[in-house]
Amino acid sequence: MSAPHAADPSLYRERDVIPVRRALLSAIDKTGIVELATALNGAGVELVSTGNTARVLREAGLPVTEVSELTGFPESLGGRVKTLHPAVHAGLLADLRLEDHEQQLAELGIKPFELVISNLYPFAEAVASGAAPLEVVEQIDIGGPAMVRASAKNFANVAIVTSPDRYAEIADAVASGGTTLAFRTALARDAFRHTAGYDVAVATWLGDTLAPDDDSALPAWVGRTWQREASLRYGENSHQAAALFVSAGGNGIAQADQLGGKEMSYNNYVDADAALRAAYDFERPAVAIIKHANPCGIAVAGEGEEIADAHRKAHECDPTSAFGGVIAANRIVTLAMAQSVKPIFTEVIIAPDYEPEALELLQTKKDLRILKLQPGFELPTTEVKQLSGGMLLQESDRHFAPVSEWTLVAGEAAGDATLADLEFAWTACRAVKSNAILLASGGASVGVGMGQVNRVDSCELAVKRAGDRAAGSVAASDAYFPFPDGPEILIEAGIKAIVQPGGSIRDQLAIDTAKAAGVTMYFTGERHFFH
Incomplete structure (x- = not known):
């Protein structure tokens, strides 16, 4: 597919530092907008703005031209249409490195913009507030992203600022004679990241709430964005670079x-x-x-x-x-x-x-x-694991079969105290890397066998770590015992009760081993592998 017009490098004039003569301001977040506009006005910059922003600037005593005056068309449809007009977008998209674009603007009587200040409707905040779908939909910005993307595409000529954090820099640049190409390029990069994150948030909300992909528990499409929060000294080892990235709206x-x-x-x-x-x-x-x-x-x-x-x-x-x-x-x-x-x-x-x-x-x-932790912390409902060329997504392992659903397969029914320890051990063993064996007594782990490539070694490790405390404790296994040798090690150490998923073709061997020793054994019907 060819570009809209052929890009002949010989037709482009060089432009690095561009003085700012005209700025378009359309800020939903009004933080610092009056101070910035005051600095721009003091530098002789013509201010053009949309309705609410124009009102704020006018109340501050600043001269401002409303977009509706520029377009000759009133804001309409409850504010859905205001900047979507050639008089605006031609001024944003005109590449003044090209004589042809400069001539067309003159013929149309349209003046270019050298600076755009814009941030978008608070969509993510509306979702987080629990607003009704109709209210959330109204926070899907159309004109804002179009204006931001148009300005960012034309970074050779226009500086686009989407965050109040950049206002001081842009004010300094204007006062110093204009924006440099390097600065405008960096602003464009940030602008496209800004709109990308916004679009991901909208697409995710629609898929999660109004239009799920199918009957699957997991979506057919996943989009996420992360922002680098901190560079770390190194990664897992000192020769590995590492950084912390955070997701918008995350809490962890x-x-x-x-x-x-x-x-x-x-x-x-x-x-x-x-x-x-x-x-x-x-x-x-x-x-x-x-x-x-x-x-x-x-x-x-x-x-x-x-x-x-x-x-x-x-x-x-x-x-x-x-x-x-x-x-x-x-x-x-x-x-x-x-x-x-x-x-x-x-x-x-x-x-x-x-x-x-x-x-x-x-x-x-x-x-x-x-x-x-930040208030409201909860464990995530899904987990992601990166693979070469892709990723795995799964529901977080947050289900623990209640005692009422367990099956007593050997020994006498456990008393309340023992049953409480078994329930604790069954929950706690999920946090142990597989193969996992956890011994517990009095609501506490007393021995843990983790990460072994066979369950026998995990049993031996748990018993060794518990020492004398193994006697009279209970044991939980994150998966079934494929042979009776694991339970034999636990029973020999004095374990009085065992909880495990069951499901092996040799379950009866484990059950017979427990019965012969007079040890209580429950099956939960679920496992808790953790790799």
Whole structure:
């Protein structure tokens, strides 16, 4: 497909620094617009503006020409049509490096714009507010993106500014004699990123709410944009470059406020996210301690206990591995918990908030990274994993079969306390990399076997880590036992009850092993692989 006109390089005149004589202002976000317009007016720039922005500028005592005066056509259809007119877009798109374009503008009696200030209707904010679909649709901007894209395409001649953060720069450039080509190019890059993110937000909302692709649980199209928030010292290893990117409207580890300590590293973010995932699996006050994305310990507060008790029990699971770990709590960190954490070398602590005295105490540890979640944090409903040439998208593993749906396949029905430990272990083992075995007692992990390539090794590792605490504890396995050797190791260590998914063609061998030992065994009918 050929371009609208042949691009003959010999026809283009060079233009670098372009003085700003005429500016079009159409800002939904009025932050700083009066101050900028005042600076432009002081530099002799003619101001043209749309209705509301023109009103604000006029009230500030600034001379301004409304777009409707320029076009000879009133704003119409409730403001849907105002800048969509040749008198506007010819002034935005005219490439004045070409004599032909310059002549056509003169013949049409249209003056060019050298500067455009525009930001778009607050669509994402309308969605986030829970507004009704009709209200959300009205926040889909048409004229704004058209004006931004036209100006950005013509960056050789026009400077397009979409963020108030750039107002000081543009005012300085105008006062210094004009915008440079390099500056206009960077502004155009930002403008196209701005409209791209806007379009992704609109397309995603339509697919999520008004027009789902099909009956599938997952969409047929996924669009996301990320903005670099911080460059990190390095990645997983010191020879790898890394940066933190955030998504618009996101609320998670990437948006947490850092209240103390050294800057976060790549591995800190990975472990902190894993810790959140583990702690927020529980409704009761819970603490997870993570090292290399695996739990060193997970615990919940019992009856009459608080978050400090959950931390104490989680730490007791594996104090050696907890050294240099990452702690996540799903409740406000109290002074008592802070006093428990302070003597332990910890890389990161993250929680929804901190008591003032707790924060003050933790901030005395200069290297401890203290993160506070934004209000309303919830675990994500979907997960993405990058592949070469694509990605995998899945629903987050947030379902835990309730005890009422379990099947007793061996031994006597567990009493309330044992059943509570089994339920805790079944939830906690989801945070452990497969193959996963987790031993628990009193609402806390006492031994964890993770990431082994066979379930026997995971059983042996969990038992070894638990030591004497294995006797009388319960065990959870994230997937079925393909052979009875795994349960045999657990039973020999003194496990009194086991919960597992079931589903193996050799299930009966595991059941017979438990029956012979008088050990209670439940099947859940679901597994929790975590790779």
